Amino acid sequence: MTELVTFTVAGARCALDVTRVREVVRATRRTPVPLAPPDVDGLMNLRGQVLMCLDPRSRLGLDARFVEGDRMAIVVDARGETLGLLVDDVGEVVDLDPGELRPAPTTLDPTLRANIVGAHPLPDGLLLVLDLDAVTAPCPTAPEKEHLS
Numbered sequence: 001m002t003e004l005v006t007f008t009v010a011g012a013r014c015a016l017d018v019t020r021v022r023e024v025v026r027a028t029r030r031t032p033v034p035l036a037p038p039d040v041d042g043l044m045n046l047r048g049q050v051l052m053c054l055d056p057r058s059r060l061g062l063d064a065r066f067v068e069g070d071r072m073a074i075v076v077d078a079r080g081e082t083l084g085l086l087v088d089d090v091g092e093v094v095d096l097d098p099g100e101l102r103p104a105p106t107t108l109d110p111t112l113r114a115n116i117v118g119a120h121p122l123p124d125g126l127l128l129v130l131d132l133d134a135v136t137a138p139c140p141t142a143p144e145k146e147h148l149s
Contacts, residue, residue: 002098004129006091007074010062012112014087014128015094015120020076024090027053027071037138041086044073051075053084056135061111078136085135094127096120101129 004015005024030042030053041055053073057063073084101118105126108116115134120127 001095004094004096004127005074006094006127007072007087008089008091009060009087010057012060012062012128013091013122013125014130015096016074016076016085016130016132018093020078020132022075022077022082025073025075025084027073027084027086044084046075046084049082051082051084053086054136055086056115056130059111059135060115060130061109076132076136078132083136096129104128 003018005018005021006013006015008014025046028044028046030044032042033040033052038058039054039056041053044051044053051073071086071088072090073086074090075082075084077083101120104113104116104119106113108119112128115131116128117131118129120129
């Protein structure tokens with residue numbers, strides 16, 4: 001059995017392997033980072049540690065509209081650093097038999113499919129198991145503009 005932390009982002013029910021999660025905290029005030037990629041929401045102070053917070057909405061191809069109210073930050077270890085993944089709500093920790101994980105449905109948006117390891121059918125929808133390394137990978141940078149001489 002694999003333990004997964006469940007949460008919602010823009011109405012999508014998602015999950016992460018609990019072994020990659022350090023803790024879950026209320027997302028406090030974040031300081032914007034000038035010229036950062038769109039998925040970098042800002043920097044947050046977590047008990048004296050500066051934590052970069054990522055909003056996975058754009059990376060997952062989900063609705064990127066402004067979210068009112070409190071958000072949660074799932075503090076994860078990814079790419080050799082500690083990051084905050086901003087989510088709308090955190091659910092339970094569930095046990096999942098790896099054999100029950102299905103491939104990502106072809107009907108999902110390709111952007112979303114590229115960032116999940118699979119889907120688990122639920123009575124009223126799907127639980128999308130995220131690929132944390134893909135979701136937190138650096139955004140590809142735009143090619144440098146050539147200077148006209």
